[in-house]
Amino acid sequence: MASHPTLKTTFAVRSEATTHPLTSYLLRLMDLKASNLCLSADVPTARELLYLADKIGPSIVVLKTHYDMVSGWDFHPDTGTGAKLASLARKHGFLIFEDRKFGDIGHTVELQYTGGSARIIDWAHIVNVNMVPGKASVASLAQGARRWLERYPCEVKTSVTVGTPTMDQFEDAEDAKDGEPVTVNGNGSNMMEKPIYAGRNGDGRKGSIVSITTVTQQYESAASPRLTKTIAEGDESLFPGIEEAPLNRGLLILAQMSSEGNFMTREYTQACVEAAREHKDFVMGFISQEALNTQADDDFIHMTPGCQLPPEDEDQQTNGKVGGDGQGQQYNTPYKIIGIAGSDIAIVGRGILKASDPVEEAERYRSAAWKAYTERLLR
Known part of the structure; x- marks a missing residue:
């Protein structure tokens, strides 16, 4: 081995x-x-x-x-x-x-x-x-x-979280061109890319990034008894x-x-x-x-x-x-x-x-x- x-x-x-x-x-x-x-x-x-x-x-x-x-x-x-x-x-x-x-x-x-x-x-x-x-x-x-x-026939289970960007993510944004999406941790077959945009203010300065939104999606059967619902306490079928x-x-x-x-x-x-x-x-x-x-x-x-x-x-x-x-x-x-x-x-x-x-x-x-x-x- x-x-x-x-x-x-x-x-x-x-x-x-x-x-x-x-x-x-x-x-x-x-x-x-x-x-x-x-x-x-x-x-x-x-x-x-x-x-x-x-x-x-x-x-x-x-x-x-x-x-x-x-x-x-x-x-x-x-x-x-x-x-x-x-x-x-x-x-x-x-x-x-x-x-x-x-x-x-x-x-x-x-x-x-x-x-x-x-x-x-x-x-x-x-x-x-x-x-x-x-x-x-x-x-x-x-x-x-x-x-x-x-x-x-399925439904898409979507999870959205918002967090504060790290210094590495700021650097990625600074290297991007105006309006170009920057992908942060876009990793995993069931995870969507999470773009942040490097824009400029009217005086030529780059705009600030205040948050990053992460969207995760997973396919689930439309016939599923669970989907995105919370399981009721005592439900022994799941x-x-x-x-x-x-x-x-x-x-x-x-x-x-x-x-x-x-x-x-x-x-x-x-x-x-x-x-x-x-x-x-x-x-x-x-x-x-x-x-x-x-x-x-x-x-x-x-x-x-x-x-x-x-x-x-x-x-x-x-x-x-x-x-x-x-x-x-x-x-x-x-x-x-x-x-x-x-x-x-x-x-x-x-x-x-x-x-x-x-x-x-x-x-x-x-x-x-x-x-x-x-x-x-x-x-």
Whole structure:
């Protein structure tokens, strides 16, 4: 694992530095819930999927789905399974990750993402791509997300603040020509430029700047129960402490796999990292076995599958593998995935689903993954 500032930086601080709105939201959610756990809800029926999302939702920050393996999936856009999952995500505070692993030419994956009976983009905050066909698949998914957002019925949440300019901002204004806008801290994909104007008085002297107005905008669904309203106390249908998730969609690139004998070479992984840097407005990070941030401005999130805890009476901080499933899957502990390899989120499926008490076991995994993260910060 290469050393990188993000490994020693809290999720809360990272949320303020990242430019991807959904990444920022997820990092704040992780800090708020003290959770870096994703449930891989690979269950056979829609009824069981919704039941688990409701019961285990309080312990997780991401719910990973495979809609095409679920029988009884209701495709209705307003009342179907996807819509019900979105409602549970708002209630318990988690994001939905459809593990579709798009792996075709660009035109095809864009249609698979935005159309068809499932219309994945409508209910899944995050999807992923197997980049074997090349970088064009990433570019096409990003294009599909932009087009969808342009057409989606939404309202714009606007925040306006007024403050006193700093000396640096005065200097920027003095260097500007008469009437030329000067952009101050116009940074972030969901933030509008904030111009101040360098004008002159009648006697030739430059005018004074008395304040700077900052306008921040975020797209939110017109169907959202939250919008800009204050949540009523005791309203259990919305998770308290954080605003509605932004409409912006995010992509994870499948850069490494936990299965034995996979063909993802170092060259392939490096190409994934390059594609992510080329589309930072859409790519949130990677499905990987280790942290891949190497450049100073890399702020990608890493999610790692193949996570399993040993029984409670055994060492929880083992550095080795826990075992496998006999079908190629190799397991590692949260301590190794988060604390040693530097991933951010542990993806757990059968370790929780097959437990005698999945809700209690989810809390055990949440606690172990969070402990591995907090200890990593201190090392």
